[in-house]
Amino acid sequence: MISTLLSQPNGPDGDSTPRLAYGADYNPEQWPREVWEEDIRLMREAGVNIVSVGIFSWARIQPSEDVWDFAWLDEVMDLLHAGGIGVDLATATASPPPWLTTAHPEILPVTAAGETVWPGARQHWRPTSPVFRTHALRLVRRMAERYAGHPALVAWHVSNELGCHNIYDYSDDAATAFRDWLRARYTTVDALNHAWGTAFWSQRYSGWDQILPPRLTASHPNPTQQLDFKRFSSDALKEYLRAERDVLREITPDVPVTTNFMVMGGIKGMNYADWAGEIDFVSNDHYVHPGPQDRDELSFSANLTSSIAGGRPWFLMEHSTSAVNWQPVNLPKGEGELVRDSLLHVAHGADAVCFFQWRQSAAGAEKYHSAMVPHAGSDSEVFRAVTGLGRTLQALAPVAGTEREPARVGIVFDWESWWASEQDSHPTSHLDYHQEALDWYSALLALGIRADVVTTRADLDRYQLLITPVLHVIPAALAKELTRYVENGGHLVTTYFSGVVDENDHIWLGGYPGALRDLLGIRIEEFGPLPAEDTVELDDASTGTLWTDRITVTDPEVEVLAHYRTGTYAGRPAVTRRAVGRGSASYLSTRLGADGLAGLLPRLLDTAGVESELPAAARGLVEQAVRRSADSRYLFLVNRTDEPVPLPGLTGELLVGRADSDGVLVLAPREVAVLRQPTP
Template sequence: MTQITSSFPHSSRGELFYGADYNPEQWSRETWDEDVKLMKQAGVNVVSLAIFSWAIIEVADDKWDFAWLDEVINLLHKNGIAVDLATATASPPPWLTKAHPEVLPVTKNGETLYPGGRQHWRPTSPIFRRYALRLVEQLAKRYGSHPAVIAWHVNNELGCHNNYDFSDDAAEAFRTWLKERYGTIDKLNFAWGTAFWSQHYVDFADILPPRQAATFPNPTQQLDWARFSSDALGAHLDAELEALHKHSPGVPVTTNYMLGRGTRGMDVSSWKVDFVSNDHYRVQTEPDERDELSFSANLTSGVAHGAPWWLMEHSTSAVNWQGINIPKRSGEMARDSLTHVAHGADAVCYFQWRQSKAGAEKYHSAMVPHVGPDSQLFRDVVKLGENMKALAEIRGSHRVTAPIAILFDWDCWWASELDSHPSSRVNYYREALDWFVALLDLGIRADAVTSPTDLSKYKVVIAPILYLVDDPLQQRIHEYVHDGGHFITTYFSGIVDVNDHAKLGGTLGRSLDDGTEATMWTDPIDIIGKSVEVIRKYDSGDVKGRPAVTRNSAGKGTAAYVSTRLGVQGLKKLLPDLLKGTKAQSTLPPSLRGPVEQVIRSDGHTEWEFLINRTDDPIDLKDMEGDLLVSTGVERKARLAERGIAVFRRKL
């Protein structure tokens, strides 16, 4: 699981943090003074600095220019604006890649990825690591005790564009990783099942990354490659973090994760930081994108074990990198931001402060748009800053445990979507999100959790597509159910062990006897236990009349199995039956169940209830208990604006 400390950046005024990536090197010195003035007007109290500044900090090999950075940090500090200082290692300068082209990543087809974009570096390159750490040490020694610097920002979006590098450096590091994992070549041969297709190895030196092959590469090799690639990025994070701790003790360190449906390659739950931060961008062409934002924020809280975290990047409006980039509508910027706060974010930041006039992201929205501060967008930014100040009292509070946990596991994500499977349509993230959205539709809170070590605090645990199950997890689930917990899992679960060795399988697709359409998958189920209850049956095809959803009593609890993909609407119909007797129910008034998402934070003395409007229509709240702390849109206690959020405070 993610190793985090209790260290979170300190705000001298006890406020939530509000700000953005700031790139003053793109602008004239005169603009800096205007920026600071506007930041104060907007309530900005923190900026992330120097994220892509390596080329102008180290202008040539071991030739440094810190004058501009000194000036801007001092200017920000003078005006009460804190700095999250990046290590600037995300994008190597042209002089480095010219002198050392061997730091450039290589694709699985053997093609070199050249400079001209960003993240053009190999996570396992010893040459890149040497230059990167020299830069980190220079920055840490110079600014590590500066009163403006409240946090360190390692690299940027680790693995976003260089997650899988198939170079010779990576091959050598992969072999070392495999030796540490397996110890002997015989154990590796067993784990990889190399008796198949004559893949038997006699020496670790013979092993390569799963580069482009004539047909399907070895599946366990692919799974180990995913594990290794994530660990390689984590090792680079460790190296920078260690240097920062050495030369800048006491200043907390983070790196911005990318928890969302499009970034499956990095198991950030295994990385080490002082506090968790995340970047999230809505894909507005997706029909479930509003709820996906909530799920991502919820999952980030799970990675942080419920502790406060930092929303490092999101957008004020449209982005530039999607096929169709849709501006946000009225109220959406505030709703998006405060939804992250509801799920535990104590900092809300954007990419970026001022919209660029040149470069690849000049059409990406910012806090100050091209038109300038005399704009509706900037007025909305100022208003959100006021709401962030009004919510200052929640700083440091934790999310209140929900009645239901949704177990999320990267090994299952990677392994369940390998090639040469019964179906190429298995989508691990989609299935987990479907359960989350179905529970939202019923008004029931759920926590996305990445660590199954303490399941006892949840009335119900849902493990969608629990494809890969090791013995310790199987034992924890058994104990959870035996002690009175209620466990639900789905199709394509319990199929393989940690080596991706098969236990069972099957695939078809039919309808259920309640009219729900079963899609993509059907497991033929034989009932052998006397206590097994059939919740749903198939109603068509070769499996007509056979069990589709079952529940079995074990000890004081129950275990249920859903043998097909039902989608949100099917799960919404099924869940009331699965949850009977579990005490996992909604605490919202019936009229709010579905239209409103409820999230609760608490410090043990006070509780803050966030009510998030999931619709485009205003909603009557009526008789809500507590003091109204914040309401976006319509400023009335009894009314929740379309795309709005209301926050109520209650003393415990």
């Protein structure tokens, strides 16, 4: 889908050869007319072939309720087409104009404390507001009718980063929509009372009109009410996405529709695995958060995006050329990092590499956010790197349209477990679901092992080793599926606080880990969370933090891989494994961090028969990803270090990278190489 966007009949040229898309958000409305033609010239110099236009243009397109101004956008679209550049045209609904919020303040979101979220930034609208939807869909229809036949139009871009700032709205509109959502889910108030456990604290409802969103309360709100509100809020935005999409498909049925997800650390309100089926191709925005696992997190998120996309190619809609503007300290990227970050996304399935934004803003809240053309202009290191990346992506054109090759290890990432495991009134408030999953991924990278980050919707049987960190919410059907996976020869690894509750956030009674207790052959009567400063030692020389469990082994087939050496549970099991036919089920009861997991994993990998595909000298230094077509296999090799790494013994056609005088592939610091090999 993505690799052919630019060669469609209404695209910028007639070339039918698939290629990688390259570009940025383009905001010409921020600049005088004389800059536009210079922009087109520089885009062609950089190799740009697609841009996203109109994202925050509502106030310019519709300056008042009954006045429309498309002339400037018509000219921009014509200029881009003449320059051979395709347009991913946004519906412009991301940020309502001042005239709309002044006339209809009832579209503004409301916080849990009852405060109005006022205009002055962006996304100041309620996902459930019927007034906002009327005006937004009117705009979408006018946009679609205006540009339906325009030759530059290659895709539609619904809104922008849906839910980034307005995922949770506690207004009266939200309360009405929440009750409707609950009626559809539970049918009767009695069923809702059972699911929410309302016998506790005298919360039993006798009518739907009594039910509210989890607004500010005197103590901890009902846990299942909170979980359902998270589900509802994700669904409400998904329904809004559908509404815009349906208008676009009605008028332009042959133009694909997407919207930009935000699969990255810390963004958890939208269940993107559930959203992916609503659009024609998956798009994602990703920004690096500086830290010891920054590029591992980038790889993890790109990997997960590929899983959400069903393994098909996806669109990197936004990332940064250098510094962002919204972190406490906004560090510029080092030499080679712009290219490495971009190609890591391609390695994990992206067929488009785009940035926010084309030209760095001179005013506004994001004026210090980097861009393809920085404040310094085209005579700059950033623009030279941007142009070099354009040439590299042209060399990688054969990769376009290929899919990722599945790994033999899967790490399960589950939105509902993320939501539920981090709610209040739990054994610890320090649990970080995303971090635990990332630690397993980093540990595997340190061992040179490829892994897929997948959702519970994936085909789990393709994985020899399946890791389910903090899989807290396990409905009965999923428990059966995991048991079947192990009985059929799979090797399951799970962790503390997994299997504890069902889909209603009700405890699986009889002892922890609840739904997985019999499969693991252990029973836990009581959790042992650790204060933030405490640690425990294990007898395999590793150190645990955050959590411990008082484990009793209930099956003689269980092997204890490590015991606690210190702490309240000294002498008790800390890591267990139960053999089940040709499979096994293992349990880790504490947080080891990436380094500790790298010490434990070899035993788990050996049981599953999984080995690194990298040369021994490169393991831990190089990340490997694979994309393949019917006749070719594309091996991406990413230097994770600031030192050169030789890779002897690898063969194939070198599309990107370089070999030394002896023909040995050598990865420079932070470099990416790509080899084309015949498909086995």
